[in-house]
Amino acid sequence: MTRMTNPLILKLEQRDHLSDEEKRALENAISRVRVVEADEDIVREGDRPGESSLLLDGFAARYKIVSNGRRQISALHVAGDFIDLHSFLLKTMDHGVLALTTCRIASVPHATLEKITDEYPHLTRMLWLDTLIDGAIHREWLTAMGRLSAAAHMAHLICELYLRLKVVGRAESDTVQLPITQAELGDTLGLSTVHVNRVLQELRKEGLIRFQGDVLTILDWERLKKVGEFTSTYLSLQNEDR
């Protein structure tokens, strides 16, 4: 029933062609769909889940709490993201995943994933690819965090989120719904909330973005990309044989 709109399939088909059989295998892999409310954990650090969660709708964040209570978000997830596909092989969650908004989540049992790896090599590669893109995003965040100014880092993140939302049909021309608080942005960028506020105002003053309530509008894509030193290569948006 999510056939026509399954955002994972939408996303994967951007990267390579999927056969009808592969799509069917993916659809059938879903054992149940549940709803998680905002601010609830989808998986917790230390869990050993028996299934992986595919985000059908909503926003989620992978996070870790360090000793002084501070939190770092290591990934932001949007519709179509397999938020803990890695738990299939990693077994133990080394971080938690939190629903930032109400989330619709499809569960795929690890046993089913194992069957897919046994029977559908190409589909397996596509799932592997999905986790590799996760890794590429992590690397990109690392370099932004380590070597860009706070403003550039923010610009970079905005460029990335805009493109990722566009791929799964969640962008209207230059506008996306981005229900993320400044505190959450701070935990993502490794900044304080106060500084996030400063930096957002800077980007607004520069005429690069508008960000009111949940609605983010890109006012000057080219300059925003330049400020954030953003190139989309790492998102692997090209369609190729894989």
Added chain:
Amino acid sequence: MTRMTNPLILKLEQRDHLSDEEKRALENAISRVRVVEADEDIVREGDRPGESSLLLDGFAARYKIVSNGRRQISALHVAGDFIDLHSFLLKTMDHGVLALTTCRIASVPHATLEKITDEYPHLTRMLWLDTLIDGAIHREWLTAMGRLSAAAHMAHLICELYLRLKVVGRAESDTVQLPITQAELGDTLGLSTVHVNRVLQELRKEGLIRFQGDVLTILDWERLKKVGEFTSTYLSLQNEDR
């Protein structure tokens, strides 16, 4: 000929049992072994390699240069690491890989990797796992970078490198050879060279480590772990069915 000592096999077998056939498939996957001198690129950003590089010996770093010429290292690689296995599916390198020391490198053609994914589902999962651990390390670095002090971050990195070297038989009790300059450490941690120096002295003064020339000695493992808020879960050192 590298049969007995192949560090990749050593590493994978730490995580799950490999059949003789799988080991043979891995050994046979290697098309050639080459040597890359220190400070040379092993792969460059933008490359579309037709093979992936397995590091048999030496130290390498994945890095990216940003506009002002600053460099960020997003991964440090030791013997047994498949430094660009992800290029098999990602196709285009979004970063370069540099030899930090003389490196012995085995090449595995992507065509061979594809054959492995077609014929050896479990071995495929183990290779996938290897890239997932890469991702887990990235996440850990992100949280260390975003939310730990420079000293804690450094302690964390040292804990991680020590363990990773130990797994592939490169540690002697509490000592490892770590041929990395302070400038390189800075590019890894997102710090200036000067600050790396300050922080290393702090760790020395605290009696946590000794670091003379290339030789790193862990003087107080427990306290070092505590300072770096280090837990090894993310390295997936447990042997499990995968």
Added chain:
DNA sequence: TAGCCGCACTTACATATGTTTACGCTGCAG
């Protein structure tokens, strides 16, 4: 054996970002 180069290390100073505290919206709960 002289000289150079890379690297660890210093010091003085500069600044990006963090901390604390507070204020005023807005929307929801009672």
Added chain:
DNA sequence: CTGCAGCGTAAACATATGTAAGTGCGGCTA
């Protein structure tokens, strides 16, 4: 309709880390 809670915003001040410039040592190389 009232009051509270979450969120964005603000200003003053604190500090971790960066920058610039330079010293000295050890190991190559000529």
